[in-house]
Each structure stands twice: as structure tokens, then as C-alpha cells.
Amino acid sequence: MIQPILTIEGLHTRFFTERGEIPAVDGVDLFILPGEVLGVVGESGCGKSVTSLSILKLVPDPPGKIVGGRILFKGRDIVPLKEKEMRRIRGDSVAMIFQEPMTSLNPLFTVGQQIMETVRLHLGLSKKDAREHAVGMLRKVGIPRPEAVVDEYPHQLSGGMRQRVMIAMSISCNPELLIADEPTTALDVTIQAQILDLLRRLNEEQGTAVMLITHDLGVVAEMCHRVVVMYAGKVVEEGSVQDIFKNPLHPYTRGLIESVPRMNETRERLHSIPGSVPILSKDMQGCRFAPRCGNVMDVCREALPQLTLQENQHSCRCWLHETRREEAVV
Amino acid sequence: MSETLLEVKGLKKYYPIRKGFFNKAQGFVKAVDDISFSVRKGETFGLVGESGCGKSTTGRSLLRLIEPTAGEISFEGQDITKLSMEEMRRRRRDMQFVFQDPFSSLDPRHTVQRILEEPLIVHGAGNSMQRKAAVERLADVVGLAKAHLQRYPHQFSGGQRQRIGIARALALQPKLIIADEPVSALDVSIQSQVINLMQDLQREFGLTYIFIAHDLSVVKHICDRVAVMYLGRIVEVSGKHRLYDEPQHPYTQALLSAVPEPDPDFRKERIILQGEVPSPANAPAGCAFNTRCPRVMDVCRNVRPPLLESGAGHLTACHLYDREAGIRFA
Known part of the structure; x- marks a missing residue:
């Protein structure tokens, strides 16, 4: 049995706002195996980004706080770790790339200085070696004329180039896990293809595990081995990419997949899920998807179904697939 | 074949x-550089391309929200570029616009009632009783409840706001609606609604409709004919099935191949383009795509390829399909 590189158990992250407590991440369980690409999909507000920020403990506090659960990185719970210890993990064993590369690069420092900071800190390289390392990293992510770009500022680069710089920076210490939060959402399709190609090569050649957070089902189908589908702060389905796309169990997953227009087929009308995502609150009852679900039953409005294993590592949080249904109704 | 509603000839928008x-x-930044196309009555004409290709500038120029530098825009046979501002304002009754961002295109201080009534007041349609009835009908048509009319834009979700934007565009019963990325800010399940x-x-x-978008799967679903733009120029126009099944321009081919399909079994031959789109302030001589084209020839670097018919209603601006190009160049 391969040990997961990261395991999340019952994670609860809440935001304490004027309008009350918002359970952005509401009891999430997931794991990532070494060398695997895990897709985390869902629509805005489903908690996918907050989950990823929680892993590195980057949730802004206040108003956010991890209020429960464990995050085991190679077997060690990192939730109780102090800031100083977290800093040793961030960028070294676990690295992250964000959606908007302009806001996550410091405009006052050159590209080289920013990469060198990370490698000098974590790998203890000399200034000269660090610079060489930085140039090497830029070359590796396919930046043309890396010797010159290393001395340029972020604003001198295009969106695709900045995202490459972010990737170069995040892999510069050879992390075991790379968390990519919507890494290609701000980019054009032809540039997206370049970046996805780069991420895939990293995963295949270096065995870096990747947690890919996205709303784009096309990107998921293309990149991921396993998929976690989230809705309103909870995992509603988890399975291999084949299971999720070919045999989706949860009505939300099914609706989501059918809503997407495809290029390789023509349909008169798109499927659509009625209504919109619920506003999260502490007092929600029953299945979060019940108000929009076409298969809703009485039990769905009253009790929350559990994430239960169906077959072959394919699990789903839905009363339709839960054997305890009869007991729950009684 | 149905009649032409809009005919654009040699449209240019240069910014000094x-x-x-x-x-x-x-x-000059040549945002739109000499493009021609026509839109038939009752069809949906798609304008696609990556950021900076000039598709939005084209859309806005058609309504003279941006004043074109040169060219002719005939709407129902009348050249609207020659109209005075007042005549143009009246003409816009028949030509309306739906904006991308439903958050910034609705006045936050007005109720939905007021937002939908405004175009009717501006164009002097009906008395206050008739206008009120018209607004209620509009709300009903786009699926908003009567109670929604007294609310303000911030009380709605993105999808509902886009419905308000569409209702506003419909208020004067226009003949043509230009929609600029109307669904790209929305979540998948709302997008299909x-x-x-x-x-x-x-x-x-x-x-x-003239439907401007960067998402090629959405465009294929909704459009009848599609024009592909690159760096201010139209590189290919065709009926959607022909365009998607047999793209001719190397850029269209690369663009289509770059779109990830939401199907893990569907593997396509991907053409990964090198480099990035050049700046429109400094467009390459000859064909604008020659710096990234995998099939570039000498003639491409010197002579701009004309948009020529290469099959039934299929137009391509590429020297590969222009038999006489070699002769002309020699």
C-alpha cells in the first residue's frame, strides 16, 4: 500500500464575518498519492481554493480560521505547527501557484531575485549558485533567453511568461507536492496548452504530485488521474477520472458534466442546473444540493448524506446511493 | 439564403x-485592421479569438460606441458610419449590446425596474403605464420574478444580473444584439442557463446575434457562422461545422487543437504554438501570424494574404490556399 503524500481529514475552515460564521470548508476529506495529479473541481464558492490555502495555512486570519480537522503531510499533522515551522514546509516540500501571476509576483524585485530568495533560504546556496540555479529553472520552464529574463521585472513579461516564472519559482526547491490553483484560468487557450504541457512534463519527469484546482472540466479530463468534486464546502464525489466522466454518480456531477458544451458533438440544447449555489451558513440542513437536485427526496432535505464508498475507490455523498437510506428515513 | 442585416467593409480602428x-x-496600435464580414438576418455570428485580437473593439465599433477609423458599416442597407450622433442614437433602438461583466454594466443605484425602463424612456416608448407593463413582460421573458423588480443589482447573483442585462437589451425589441463575452464570467451550471x-x-x-467570445466550445454550440480573428484581422470565416471539422488556417487549427475536451478518452493531436501574440502596435509585415505559424513560407513574411473563398462560404486568409500567391510574389 502506497502512503499518501497528503491526507486531509475532516477539515473545517470558517470565516468569521459580520454576517456570521461562514463554513467555507465544511468537513473535507481527501488524499493525494505520490506522483499523482489530483483534480479538485467545483464552481465559485465551493471551497476548493480555501481548501488549498488551508493546506499551506495561508487562509487570511482574521477573518478565516481552521477550526477542525487534520492535515497530514507525509504522516505529520501540520495544523498545529507554528508559523516558523510552516515556513520551512512552504516552498520547500509543498509549493503553490496561483491564478493571477501578476499579483503573486512582487513588482519591485526582478524575476531572478524572487527565485533566488527561495533557493537561498531552502537550499542554502551562495548568491552565485542561486543565480545559476534560477537561470536553469527559467530555462526548464521554457522561457526564451533566460539569462536576460532573470534580470527583468514582472511587468516586462506577458501573462503566460509570468505564469512560467511562478512555476519556475515553485519548483525551484524540487517540491514533492505542487498545489496549482486555477493556473491557466487567466490565460488564452494556446498559452494554456503550453502551461498544461509544462505541468504534465513536471509530473511525469520529476514525479511531483500535483493538486490541480480548477472549474474547467476540460482541463481536468486532460490532466488528472483522480478527481474530487466539491459543492458548497463539501466533497460530493471522488473517483478516478474515468469514473467521474463516464459514470458520474452524484446528480451535481452529472449535471455539471452535461452542462458543458463540447466541440466533438452537437446538441440542440444544453443541460442546465436550475437555481444557483446556496449562500453558506452554519445552520444548513440536509444535502446542500437538494434545492437544485432533480432527484430530490424527502430525506435529502432533512439529513446530510455521508461520503460513502460505492465501488473501486469511487465514493459519493448522495442518498440515492446510500444503503442506510431506509434507516435514516425511519 | 436569407437577406443580409449587417455588412461590414474594410473596418479599421487605429489608436495613435x-x-x-x-x-x-x-x-498606431492597429486594434482592428481592415476587416470585412456580413451577418444574415436571424443567424448567430460568432467572433472568436484570443485576448487582444480586436474582437471586442470590433463589437463596439459596430454600434459606434467606439468611433471606427475607417470602413463602412451598413445596417439594413444604410451606412451608419455617416450618421450624426443624434441619428445614430435613434438607430441604436434596433442594435443593442450585452456586456461581459454583469457587475459593472448595471447602475448600482437603480432598481431593476428603473434599469429596464430607462431605454424605454430614452427612446420615448409609451406612457408610464405602458412602460410598467412592458418592464414586467421583459422580466417574465428572461425568467425574473415580479418581486425582483424592486431590488438593486447587488442583491442578485451573476447569472441573474446577466438576465437583467439581456432584458435591458431586449427592451426596445431590437433586430440585432451584440453580446460581448456574455457568459464568460459565469459558472458552468449558470452559463448553460x-x-x-x-x-x-x-x-x-x-x-x-453577434456573439463575441473566446470559449470555442460555447461558440460552436450557439453560433451558425464563425469568424476567427488574430491580431486585428479575420483569418477565417465559415459555417461552424465546416470551420470546426475542417479548419484551414494554421491558426484556427492550432486554436481548436488547444481546447481541452471534457472527455478523458478523447485524445487529439495537439498543435502547441511557440511564442506569443505580437503587440498590435508592432504587427509583423505580411501575414500577422507568420511569427508563430508552423507552416510559414517566405511569401508570408512579405505579403498580407487576402481573405479568399476556399469552398462554399468558407473564407481563409492564408497563402497556403492561395494558388496565385506564389506567382504574385515572384
């Missing part, structure tokens, strides 16, 4: 780059 004491133009709504409205009111 001014420098120095006398603000002399030192060059709005696309279905737009198709229903088209059928009901016999609308003609």
Missing part, C-alpha cells in the same frame, strides 16, 4: 501612439 511635445502620432435563454429569445423574437 502619441509622444513628444507636440503629441505627434509616432505610430443563460445560453439556453439566449437561444429561446432568438427563436421567439427572431433576433440576430
Whole structure:
């Protein structure tokens, strides 16, 4: 049995706002195996980004706080770790790339200085070696004329180039896990293809595990081995990419997949899920998807179904697939 | 074949780059560089391309929200570029616009009632009783409840706001609606709701759409004919099935191949383009795509390829399909 590189158990992250407590991440369980690409999909507000920020403990506090659960990185719970210890993990064993590369690069420092900071800190390289390392990293992510770009500022680069710089920076210490939060959402399709190609090569050649957070089902189908589908702060389905796309169990997953227009087929009308995502609150009852679900039953409005294993590592949080249904109704 | 509603000939929009004491133009950003196309009554005409290709500038120029530098825009046979501002304002009754961002295109201080009534007041349609009835009908048509009319834009979700934007565009019963990325800010499940709504409205009111988008799967679903833009120029126009099944221009081929399909079994031959889109202030000579084209020839670097018919209603601007190009160059 391969040990997961990261395991999340019952994670609860809440935001304490004027309008009350918002359970952005509401009891999430997931794991990532070494060398695997895990897709985390869902629509805005489903908690996918907050989950990823929680892993590195980057949730802004206040108003956010991890209020429960464990995050085991190679077997060690990192939730109780102090800031100083977290800093040793961030960028070294676990690295992250964000959606908007302009806001996550410091405009006052050159590209080289920013990469060198990370490698000098974590790998203890000399200034000269660090610079060489930085140039090497830029070359590796396919930046043309890396010797010159290393001395340029972020604003001198295009969106695709900045995202490459972010990737170069995040892999510069050879992390075991790379968390990519919507890494290609701000980019054009032809540039997206370049970046996805780069991420895939990293995963295949270096065995870096990747947690890919996205709303784009096309990107998921293309990149991921396993998929976690989230809705309103909870995992509603988890399975291999084949299971999720070919045999989706949860009505939300099914609706989501059918809503997407495809290029390789023509349909008169798109499927659509009625209504919109619920506003999260502490007092929600029953299945979060019940108000929009076409298969809703009485039990769905009253009790929350559990994430239960169906077959072959394919699990789903839905009363339709839960054997305890009869007991729950009684 | 149905009649032409809109005919665009040689449309250009150049922005001068001014420098120095006398603000002399030192060059031009050629946002839209000599494009021609026509839109038939009742069809949905797609304009696609990556950021900076000039698709939005084209859309806005058609309504003279941006004043074109040169070219002719005939709407129902009348050249609207020659109209005075007042005549143009009246003409816009028949030509309306739906904006991308439903958050910034609705006045936050007005109720939905007021937002939908405004175009009716501006164009002097009916008395206050008739207008009130018209607004209620509009709300109903786009799926908003009567109670929603007294609310403000911030009280709605993105999808509902886009419905308000569409209702506003419909208020004067226009013939043509130009929609600039109307669904790209929306979540997948909401996106399909709005696309279905737009198709229903088209059928009901016999609308003609110009649909501007970067998402090629959405465009394939909703459009009848599609024009692909690159760096201010149209590189290919065709009926959607022909365009998607047999793309001719190397850029269209690369663009289509770059779109990830939401199907893990569907593997396509991917053409990964090198480099990035050049700046429109400094477009390459000859074919604008020659710096990234995998099939570039000498002639491409010198002569701009004309948009020529290469099959039934299929136009391509590429020297590969122009038998006489070699002769002309020699």
C-alpha cells in the first residue's frame, strides 16, 4: 500500500464575518498519492481554493480560521505547527501557484531575485549558485533567453511568461507536492496548452504530485488521474477520472458534466442546473444540493448524506446511493 | 439564403501612439485592421479569438460606441458610419449590446425596474403605464420574478444580473444584439442557463446575434457562422461545422487543437504554438501570424494574404490556399 503524500481529514475552515460564521470548508476529506495529479473541481464558492490555502495555512486570519480537522503531510499533522515551522514546509516540500501571476509576483524585485530568495533560504546556496540555479529553472520552464529574463521585472513579461516564472519559482526547491490553483484560468487557450504541457512534463519527469484546482472540466479530463468534486464546502464525489466522466454518480456531477458544451458533438440544447449555489451558513440542513437536485427526496432535505464508498475507490455523498437510506428515513 | 442585416467593409480602428511635445502620432496600435464580414438576418455570428485580437473593439465599433477609423458599416442597407450622433442614437433602438461583466454594466443605484425602463424612456416608448407593463413582460421573458423588480443589482447573483442585462437589451425589441463575452464570467451550471435563454429569445423574437467570445466550445454550440480573428484581422470565416471539422488556417487549427475536451478518452493531436501574440502596435509585415505559424513560407513574411473563398462560404486568409500567391510574389 502506497502512503499518501497528503491526507486531509475532516477539515473545517470558517470565516468569521459580520454576517456570521461562514463554513467555507465544511468537513473535507481527501488524499493525494505520490506522483499523482489530483483534480479538485467545483464552481465559485465551493471551497476548493480555501481548501488549498488551508493546506499551506495561508487562509487570511482574521477573518478565516481552521477550526477542525487534520492535515497530514507525509504522516505529520501540520495544523498545529507554528508559523516558523510552516515556513520551512512552504516552498520547500509543498509549493503553490496561483491564478493571477501578476499579483503573486512582487513588482519591485526582478524575476531572478524572487527565485533566488527561495533557493537561498531552502537550499542554502551562495548568491552565485542561486543565480545559476534560477537561470536553469527559467530555462526548464521554457522561457526564451533566460539569462536576460532573470534580470527583468514582472511587468516586462506577458501573462503566460509570468505564469512560467511562478512555476519556475515553485519548483525551484524540487517540491514533492505542487498545489496549482486555477493556473491557466487567466490565460488564452494556446498559452494554456503550453502551461498544461509544462505541468504534465513536471509530473511525469520529476514525479511531483500535483493538486490541480480548477472549474474547467476540460482541463481536468486532460490532466488528472483522480478527481474530487466539491459543492458548497463539501466533497460530493471522488473517483478516478474515468469514473467521474463516464459514470458520474452524484446528480451535481452529472449535471455539471452535461452542462458543458463540447466541440466533438452537437446538441440542440444544453443541460442546465436550475437555481444557483446556496449562500453558506452554519445552520444548513440536509444535502446542500437538494434545492437544485432533480432527484430530490424527502430525506435529502432533512439529513446530510455521508461520503460513502460505492465501488473501486469511487465514493459519493448522495442518498440515492446510500444503503442506510431506509434507516435514516425511519 | 436569407437577406443580409449587417455588412461590414474594410473596418479599421487605429489608436495613435502619441509622444513628444507636440503629441505627434509616432505610430498606431492597429486594434482592428481592415476587416470585412456580413451577418444574415436571424443567424448567430460568432467572433472568436484570443485576448487582444480586436474582437471586442470590433463589437463596439459596430454600434459606434467606439468611433471606427475607417470602413463602412451598413445596417439594413444604410451606412451608419455617416450618421450624426443624434441619428445614430435613434438607430441604436434596433442594435443593442450585452456586456461581459454583469457587475459593472448595471447602475448600482437603480432598481431593476428603473434599469429596464430607462431605454424605454430614452427612446420615448409609451406612457408610464405602458412602460410598467412592458418592464414586467421583459422580466417574465428572461425568467425574473415580479418581486425582483424592486431590488438593486447587488442583491442578485451573476447569472441573474446577466438576465437583467439581456432584458435591458431586449427592451426596445431590437433586430440585432451584440453580446460581448456574455457568459464568460459565469459558472458552468449558470452559463448553460443563460445560453439556453439566449437561444429561446432568438427563436421567439427572431433576433440576430453577434456573439463575441473566446470559449470555442460555447461558440460552436450557439453560433451558425464563425469568424476567427488574430491580431486585428479575420483569418477565417465559415459555417461552424465546416470551420470546426475542417479548419484551414494554421491558426484556427492550432486554436481548436488547444481546447481541452471534457472527455478523458478523447485524445487529439495537439498543435502547441511557440511564442506569443505580437503587440498590435508592432504587427509583423505580411501575414500577422507568420511569427508563430508552423507552416510559414517566405511569401508570408512579405505579403498580407487576402481573405479568399476556399469552398462554399468558407473564407481563409492564408497563402497556403492561395494558388496565385506564389506567382504574385515572384
